[in-house]
Amino acid sequence: MSHPVPIYSTLADWIQQAAIPFSLDSSETFSAAVDRLIASLDDSVELLGFGEALHGGEEILMLRNQLFKYLVKKYGYSAIAIESSFPRAHIVNEYVAGRGPASYEDIQEAGFSHGFGRLEANRELVKWMREYNADPSHQIKIRFYGFDSPSEMMYADSPRHLLHFVLDYLTSVDSASGRYHHEQIDPLLGNDAEWENPAAAMDPTRSVGLSSNANALRIETEDLISEINERRPELVDKTSDDQYLKAVQYATVARQLLNYHAVSARNSDDRLVRLLGIRDAMMADNLTYIVSRERSRGKVLAFAHNSHLKRGKTHMQLGPYALKWWPAGSHLYEMFGPRYAIISSGVGVSEENGIGLPQSGTLEALLTGLPEPALFIPTHKGQGLPASEIAALPTRLGSIKNPTYFPFTSEDFTDFDWLVILDSTTYGRGGPQLQ
Structure with missing residues (x-):
């Protein structure tokens, strides 16, 4: 579906006209906001990426859960794939299908990488999926996948x-x-x-x-x-x-x-960049397989850190190393084109995650200036937006507690189709203690 791109004279004008406010506590405003977002996407979309600004943002995880449930019930989504080990997720999918262990506690370690099985929001998602599949009126059973490489934070698995x-x-x-x-x-x-x-x-x-x-x-x-x-x-x-x-x-x-x-x-100068690049290429290959497996059944929601799902290069400072590599999203965009769409999330403030108030003039400050607690807003891939104002946007300070937090940057206007921002988030229930 082709949609005309409006022209905005300023970012304030863009926010005032294009923002779609909602509340996680209001199913009515949430459903209406998601309906407008989905209506804006190309009809051919098979894979919708939803990125998180940091690992362990409780309200972002809850938003993901609500979004997936709504996409399943109204828009024919048949699977969710998260940033967790591809082979381990088979254990979770067996549980979701009503097979294997009867208790979530029996799968929360073996079925997830990175300790993500201990997050209560993931427990709630998986248990809802199991209950959904147990209902005989639901002819298409939903599936759970991991699409990350078989690795942990500081090591890769044995083959x-x-x-x-x-x-x-x-x-x-x-x-x-x-x-x-x-x-x-x-x-x-x-x-x-x-x-x-x-x-x-x-x-x-x-x-x-x-x-x-x-x-x-x-x-x-x-x-x-x-x-x-x-x-x-x-x-x-x-x-x-x-x-x-x-x-x-x-x-x-x-x-x-x-x-x-x-x-x-x-022992090479590009060793770390190569390792990061291989991991993301594996992610893209796994998602391509997942989409092909679901094509006759429905569409797929992919959930991972923003940095993995974006179209452009990812940047990360690791000690003295300034690293740049092509993330999974850039591979997927080349392979899927308009069949891949991406939402990036951001947050205004999070005391538990060590994220203070956004500095004046930053994108987070502009987007959290409205009275509503959350909003979706289309980026139009940068088209129709004031390029000079975007280029001059300062990047807010990061987190003093959670190193996985990446603020919005001017690149997000072209790297993502939509932004979603929450005024605040707490830290995920069940997550490892932050220092």
Whole structure:
């Protein structure tokens, strides 16, 4: 659907005319605001990204939950994918489907990475999804995915789980071939703790990614992938297209993870940027797989930090290192075009997260000047907005407690389709203690 782009003389004019205020406590204003947002998007949108300004913003998580529920009930969304380990999320999806453990406590650690399973908002989302699927009147059952790389904050996983998933799949069809690949791969896997050594994050000499066993494992993984590709018609016939494509994706992620470990072992100036770039490329590949899997069922909401979903390059200062790389959103925009749309979130103040009042003239200060507690506002990809005023926008100070908080910048006008801002947020229930 094509929409004419209005012209605004100032940012104040843009806010006054384009802002759509709402309250999380008012289902009426919230629904009306989301309806206007969805109506503005291209009809072809298959993947809607919703970014968080920081990890652990309680009201942002609650907004995500309300948004997904509404998108499911009114707009045919069939899945949510969050910034959590791709292979681990299979455990959560089994729970959502009514299979596996009956208690959320039994999956909250194994089913999530980064400790996200301990966030109460995630618990509430997953339990609602399970209840929704248990209702026989809902013919299309909703799914839960993780799309992050199989890694934690300071280390990457062993490839064992991914490769064994693929080997188990192949063995279910051809026990002789599965046994052969097991005999080639298992001796090379070694000790998981060696792959997952946190010291390797900053010290390449502590990584096993270029050891003789790791190099041999990369070759054996390629051989395994090659056989699965060659035997696609047979494997699909004996299992299903869905099971086959899932095995292929696990194999692909295993290959990417081995490449990640190899780069981790290299002592080079661009090592950290390469690692960050590989992680985001994996995110984009996982989301592409997820969208393809859901295409016949519905649309997908992706939830992650703003920095992963944006169209342009991501910037981060890590100690003395100024890092820039292409995030998942930039890959997705190249692949999906108008089929990918993105909402970026911001926050005015958060005492618990160490975020003070926004400085005068910053975008957060301008957007929180209205009496309503929250608002959506379209960026029009920067079109029709005062370019000189945007370029002169100062960036507010960051957080003194939560290093994952990134303020709005002038780039957000072109990196996102919509902004949503909350006047305030608390810290997520169940999140790790902030220093």
